[in-house]
Amino acid sequence: MQDILDEIVATIGASKERGKVADYIPQLACIDPNQFAITVALADGRVFSSGHSDRLFSIQSISKVFTLTIALGKLGDAVWSRVGREPSGDPFNSIVQLEHENGKPRNPFINAGAIAIADAILKGHQPKETLGEILQFVRFIADDDSIGIDEKVAQSELVTGDRNASLAHFMASFGRMKNPVDWVLGTYFHHCSIAMNTEQLARSGLFLVDNGRNPVSGTRVVSALRARRINSLMLMCGHYDGSGEFAFRVGLPGKSGVGGGILAIAPGKASIAVWSPGLDEVGNSKLGTEALEKLVQHTGWSIFG
Amino acid sequence: MQDILDEIVATIGASKERGKVADYIPQLACIDPNQFAITVALADGRVFSSGHSDRLFSIQSISKVFTLTIALGKLGDAVWSRVGREPSGDPFNSIVQLEHENGKPRNPFINAGAIAIADAILKGHQPKETLGEILQFVRFIADDDSIGIDEKVAQSELVTGDRNASLAHFMASFGRMKNPVDWVLGTYFHHCSIAMNTEQLARSGLFLVDNGRNPVSGTRVVSALRARRINSLMLMCGHYDGSGEFAFRVGLPGKSGVGGGILAIAPGKASIAVWSPGLDEVGNSKLGTEALEKLVQHTGWSIFG
Amino acid sequence: MQDILDEIVATIGASKERGKVADYIPQLACIDPNQFAITVALADGRVFSSGHSDRLFSIQSISKVFTLTIALGKLGDAVWSRVGREPSGDPFNSIVQLEHENGKPRNPFINAGAIAIADAILKGHQPKETLGEILQFVRFIADDDSIGIDEKVAQSELVTGDRNASLAHFMASFGRMKNPVDWVLGTYFHHCSIAMNTEQLARSGLFLVDNGRNPVSGTRVVSALRARRINSLMLMCGHYDGSGEFAFRVGLPGKSGVGGGILAIAPGKASIAVWSPGLDEVGNSKLGTEALEKLVQHTGWSIFG
Amino acid sequence: MQDILDEIVATIGASKERGKVADYIPQLACIDPNQFAITVALADGRVFSSGHSDRLFSIQSISKVFTLTIALGKLGDAVWSRVGREPSGDPFNSIVQLEHENGKPRNPFINAGAIAIADAILKGHQPKETLGEILQFVRFIADDDSIGIDEKVAQSELVTGDRNASLAHFMASFGRMKNPVDWVLGTYFHHCSIAMNTEQLARSGLFLVDNGRNPVSGTRVVSALRARRINSLMLMCGHYDGSGEFAFRVGLPGKSGVGGGILAIAPGKASIAVWSPGLDEVGNSKLGTEALEKLVQHTGWSIFG
Incomplete structure (x- = not known):
């Protein structure tokens, strides 16, 4: 997993075409677009990160x-x-x-x-x-x-x-x-x-990975049914009018923010946080989406088969 | 599985509130709404049916x-x-x-x-x-x-x-x-x-269950990536402006028709066809959706965890 | 003219079907709907009124x-x-x-x-x-x-x-x-x-009757071209999505308010103010429109021939 | 009147910026944009023309x-x-x-x-x-x-x-x-x-000038009320989503066609036809509108004062 993440940082994280930083909130407009981080928190408690995974960003x-x-x-x-x-x-x-x-x-x-x-x-x-x-x-x-x-x-x-x-x-x-x-x-x-970094954000999604419980501590956050429903809403509506595109390319429930972060859930497997400030034309992190697409190719975590 | 399907036919299939048969196509308007069928075709080749699973309906x-x-x-x-x-x-x-x-x-x-x-x-x-x-x-x-x-x-x-x-x-x-x-x-x-019956329809969806191959014959129909993408489109858009509701309640990729049929895919597990002619207000089979919701409760097949 | 106005007050002003007083502004919701007034200020300076023409209403x-x-x-x-x-x-x-x-x-x-x-x-x-x-x-x-x-x-x-x-x-x-x-x-x-009464309101429209000048005092308010243009805007847009209806029925530039007033201009002839608090379904004074329709029938003041 | 029309033909009719000929109907796309005609048919029966007033165009x-x-x-x-x-x-x-x-x-x-x-x-x-x-x-x-x-x-x-x-x-x-x-x-x-020329078109509008009767022959075509109502519809809706603009600039009821013609009515005064094939961005004759604006400036025929 560490190798996969490092490769993603080395290739996608270094891409020239990084999208456009959100400019309508002054404080976000001045973010350096050349930052990139990804963290995978597995259902078994292990956490892997690569890139600027300790830098705080606005989760929006x-x-x-x-x-x-x-x-x-x-x-x-x-x-x-x-x-x-x-x-x-x-x-x-x-x-x-x-x-x-x-x-x-x-x-x-x-x-x-x-x-x-x-x-x-x-x-x-x-x-x-x-x-x-x-x-x-x-x-x-x-x-x-x-x-x-x-x-x-x-x-x-x-x-x-x-x-x-x-x-x-x-x-x-x-x-x-x-x-x-x-x-x-x-x-x-x-x-x-x-403000969170990708490590914090990935951990915060773990309750949606394991039927509403935090798989590490075992604490229940919501019922299994509710966790599934939140995941379904993330898939259907989590990327505004780019939700169909995200489902098509990545195939995981996910929620984006104009700060450039995305939280994605692979049920039963992992909670993933990725951050790259540049956005595509519908307002979702450009490289973040590409990184998740690549990660799913490597892991086969798509919920669609 | 046979027990689950029989119970669904006995309970949901016998419901009084059956929705409204599509009336804008004359030939569909005269269908008897008191018909109901469900078929589950498992990835291992076994097929289970209950209700009027040999009756042909318009798949629309x-x-x-x-x-x-x-x-x-x-x-x-x-x-x-x-x-x-x-x-x-x-x-x-x-x-x-x-x-x-x-x-x-x-x-x-x-x-x-x-x-x-x-x-x-x-x-x-x-x-x-x-x-x-x-x-x-x-x-x-x-x-x-x-x-x-x-x-x-x-x-x-x-x-x-x-x-x-x-x-x-x-x-x-x-x-x-x-x-x-x-x-x-x-x-x-x-x-x-x-025109198909639920047995034929369930079998026709098997290639979307097993990464693009028919799991029984082993024949490849489409690539694994394409199968996933078709599933994602079914989830996002398969029930018109009731797609969010279907994902929320059932949690499987599915496609409905105004003839009252629904084809749903549980990746890796089964292809499911259900038929009940009465529709809800957005044009999807009312009892068909309820039957799938019940089936997923019993089997835990939701793709959302 | 006085006879015409008195007849309008006696017939239309006494109508049972008075429309509905605007209810979304609390202070307007409690207005007595059984009030009615009409004033005609002629280009030659004479002013005729009938009904409650001295009562103030919100011109909105x-x-x-x-x-x-x-x-x-x-x-x-x-x-x-x-x-x-x-x-x-x-x-x-x-x-x-x-x-x-x-x-x-x-x-x-x-x-x-x-x-x-x-x-x-x-x-x-x-x-x-x-x-x-x-x-x-x-x-x-x-x-x-x-x-x-x-x-x-x-x-x-x-x-x-x-x-x-x-x-x-x-x-x-x-x-x-x-x-x-x-x-x-x-x-x-x-x-x-x-707040104005119909006498004040009718007088205030006189500059639009006589090419931008007040015909009584002779004072110029706007240029002739501007007066025409304001009149054209009143005709085209003065009654929201009921503007076509008002042009069709009354045939004069006019502006309505949800207080139940209407100011209408017969270029070269008169400025007319009418008030009846009850509104039709698009928000224009119901009896006010009827009164203007009747007045134009009597006077032939339609700008359309 | 002849002088006014000749001046319009000499100035506006010779303008370089002539708009764009309608291109979605092949037969109209090949019309020579350098044509221009104007005809005024007065209520008293006299008819004045200038430009290519005998050329047929598609009235659309x-x-x-x-x-x-x-x-x-x-x-x-x-x-x-x-x-x-x-x-x-x-x-x-x-x-x-x-x-x-x-x-x-x-x-x-x-x-x-x-x-x-x-x-x-x-x-x-x-x-x-x-x-x-x-x-x-x-x-x-x-x-x-x-x-x-x-x-x-x-x-x-x-x-x-x-x-x-x-x-x-x-x-x-x-x-x-x-x-x-x-x-x-x-x-x-x-x-x-x-297909009509401006002379024919101007004559055809005369019944809308004189309260529903042809002022020359005296024949009644429609009632006076109906003529007024048709005029009101022309003013409100005769130029699609450029109707407000036409009322603002010209101030006459008018109807345009994508063939480049406009029929305008000055109630009690004249029926006017103008033709120039180039259209503005909402589909109305560009020079035709300018010509009518100029004509109204000269004659004071605006219905708005």
């Missing part, structure tokens, strides 16, 4: 997997009255579908859906409290208490977050926000600004 | 899996210049997305996409010739030479097929039809009218 | 005619880089068209367009200052210094204005807001809350 | 004014159950709006609407018969029996008319076609292929 939308998990824990199936579970066929920040469907987001991984989830888990509490809870959960599943929020990124998003503010007010106009829009956006921007 | 859109496979064999990756591979987020017969994307269908399983695939495999030949080729392929993968086309259904579709004629002419207006629209529609309506 | 979107006029005075044709001049074919608060056209509103009379106009006339000044300017202009063209803003309505809109906040943030996300969104919305909500 | 969509008039004569207000009367906000051949509104076209002047009108006036008769009726009507209102159909253009449209075939089949799929799609399209393509 990958955090939506964690907030969805928390929301399912708090609300159960009532979550599905707030968001749907179909691919949207639209870019991550589209508002068209919302207008046609009475303000209900198609799934929890497009921006509108994640904002609705943030509203759902706030439940009238202060954003600070809720963010503490989210952080606590991420530290627990990653088994690492050092994980925190990058305040500079969060502030940077607040300042430039007009599109997300628009989505939130739009849903509010359909009576779909239970908390003040400002609170919801504050929570959303902050959980998107959680 | 399930045939799109077969025509896609043929098109990939004939054109290779050039197929993807004709159709995309993303979920559409729209109903199966929507034309909106086509207008916004220059007449290129999102994927090969929505109607427009399957019509584009029919055009691709015609390649200037007569529809009769191409239909012969399609039938020959289906008989080959199902290992059953008795499989044929229900002419009454095909005629019924031709007469009422204005929506599909609209889609075909629309694509033609973007220069995307290489053959006369009439030929393409004739081919499309006829391959949708192939 | 009718104010967009005045802010457009102010914006054209300040920016000239540069206004058209901010908003288009085509009918939108969508409801007044739709966001779909904005997404497809890079955040540029189709015309200055849909909500997004009027918000863009509010941003244009703010030009970095405080909302209070700009609102003072707007009020001054309205008082000038109506020749009535008593006209003011209903603060209760303005506050009511601020509290419930999520849809407009969404539109404003959406445009901001395309870089189309030069001032803080809060300032723009504050200005917009306040100018929509100007 | 201008014919929709005539078929609408015929349909209103045959069906009365029942026409409005077949088509709406709102601007569409979409290009002339868009299908998106149809899908969202159950196959009912927004107005009779977009292609779908005119196809629906052709279906309405067929009423089970043969296309040949109906075309005879249409020609007879056009000859009657233009008072010229030499007007005919350019068969080459009609054939050219039939061959390349996939977009219109798509629209027709789409409406048929909603049960909105009472006649075979082929008959409807044949009728539509042929009436679009009527």
Whole structure:
């Protein structure tokens, strides 16, 4: 495994065509695109890394997997009255579908859906409290208490977050926000600004590898059924309108973030985190996707046979 | 396995709420909704059935899996210049997305996409010739030479097929039809009218279970990579705008038809065919989906863990 | 003329089917629907009224005619880089068209367009200052210094204005807001809350009757060409997606507001204000439209022959 | 008047930037763009022309004014159950709006609407018969029996008319076609292929100038109310998604065709025909629009004051 990862770093990690760093969040725009890391956390507890696997990056939308998990824990199936579970066929920040469907987001991984989830888990509490809870959960599943929020990124998003503010007010106009829009956006921007390295991120996905339990500690995080369902949502909707492409090429449930990270799950086998800041035209890490494609070729981990 | 299937027939197969038989094709509208069948063809060659597994039904859109496979064999990756591979987020017969994307269908399983695939495999030949080729392929993968086309259904579709004629002419207006629209529609309506029973249908999916080879005869149908990719497309797009729901509840690649059939693939394990004519509100077999959900609960075959 | 107006009040003004009072702004929801007024201000200076023509109502979107006029005075044709001049074919608060056209509103009379106009006339000044300017202009063209803003309505809109906040943030996300969104919305909500009676409103439209000059005082407000253009925009876009219907039935340039008022212009002949709080299904005064239709039948004032 | 027209021909008619000749109908693509003609038929019977006013051109969509008039004569207000009367906000051949509104076209002047009108006036008769009726009507209102159909253009449209075939089949799929799609399209393509010169075209519009009567012969064609309504539809919808622009710049009801013709009506004053084959980006005659703008500047004929 170490050889495979080293080869991926040496070939794909050194590629000239690295995509384009997200430029709409100032704090992300200045990231050096020549960074690359990959970590594989196996179901048996062994962890392999290569590249800059100790460098922190903004996990951005990958955090939506964690907030969805928390929301399912708090609300159960009532979550599905707030968001749907179909691919949207639209870019991550589209508002068209919302207008046609009475303000209900198609799934929890497009921006509108994640904002609705943030509203759902706030439940009238202060954003600070809720963010503490989210952080606590991420530290627990990653088994690492050092994980925190990058305040500079969060502030940077607040300042430039007009599109997300628009989505939130739009849903509010359909009576779909239970908390003040400002609170919801504050929570959303902050959980998107959680900073992790690929080692932490790979570990945090292990509960989705082993039927809802952490295979190392044996602790149950969610039921087996819920873990499968979260995986299905990651596959169907985890890469916005590039989800079909990711399933076609990689064949694993995965969630990307505009910080350049991807978390992918090979059920029963491994949790994989990869990071390369340059994005393709639909907003997913370009080299990250290529690295996962290569890894699956080597390991045969595709869920499709 | 026989016990599981018998229980499914006894419980789900006897359900009162059976959905609504497709009514826009006259010949399908008069089907008795109280029919139900399920067949599991295991990777080791054993086949189990329960219910009306010897009754022929119109496979309709399930045939799109077969025509896609043929098109990939004939054109290779050039197929993807004709159709995309993303979920559409729209109903199966929507034309909106086509207008916004220059007449290129999102994927090969929505109607427009399957019509584009029919055009691709015609390649200037007569529809009769191409239909012969399609039938020959289906008989080959199902290992059953008795499989044929229900002419009454095909005629019924031709007469009422204005929506599909609209889609075909629309694509033609973007220069995307290489053959006369009439030929393409004739081919499309006829391959949708192939009649099979669940035993034949389950056997026909075996090549997608075992990396592109028929696990019984050992014959290779497609490469392992291509089999995985077809499975990924079935999962992402096989149930129109209910694909997310099917992945969430069943967790297997599958393709439905408005005749009430579903073909589902559990990679490495089994090919499953189920049939119940009543449809849910997005056009997928209501009891068929419930039966597959139950089967996966019993067998643990979900690809998501 | 007085007889015609009295007959309109006696027949149409007494109609049982009065439409539905706007309910999304709390302060408007409690208006008594059994009020009705009509005023005709002739080009020769005579003014005729009937019904509750001295009661103040919220002019709402009718104010967009005045802010457009102010914006054209300040920016000239540069206004058209901010908003288009085509009918939108969508409801007044739709966001779909904005997404497809890079955040540029189709015309200055849909909500997004009027918000863009509010941003244009703010030009970095405080909302209070700009609102003072707007009020001054309205008082000038109506020749009535008593006209003011209903603060209760303005506050009511601020509290419930999520849809407009969404539109404003959406445009901001395309870089189309030069001032803080809060300032723009504050200005917009306040100018929509100007309160007038039909006498004041009819007088305020006189400059559009006589080629840009007030026919009574002789004062020029805008050039003849500009007056014609404002009239053309009122006809094409003044009643949202009911503009075609209004042109078909009434045949005069007009602008409606959800407070139940309509200002209509018969070029060369008269400025007409009508008020009845009940709205039809697209948000225009139901009886107000009927009254104008009847008035044009009597007077032959249609611009179409 | 002759001087004004001669000046228009000498300046605008000689412009270098002439727009682009319609290229999707082969027979139209080969028209010489350096042709230009204008005719003004006054309400008092005098007719003034300049430029190539005796050359025949394909009137294309201008014919929709005539078929609408015929349909209103045959069906009365029942026409409005077949088509709406709102601007569409979409290009002339868009299908998106149809899908969202159950196959009912927004107005009779977009292609779908005119196809629906052709279906309405067929009423089970043969296309040949109906075309005879249409020609007879056009000859009657233009008072010229030499007007005919350019068969080459009609054939050219039939061959390349996939977009219109798509629209027709789409409406048929909603049960909105009472006649075979082929008959409807044949009728539509042929009436679009009527050939006229500007003199004939200007005369044909005279009944819309004088309250539904031909002001020269005194013959009534339609009621005064109907004439006003047709004028309102021309203003609101006569230039597709450039209708707002035309109203803003010219200020007259008008209908354009992709053959480069425009028929404009100045109620009470004149019927105007202009022809220049080059089109602007939304499909309306570029120099034709400029010529009308200039003419209105000289005459003050704008309906907006």
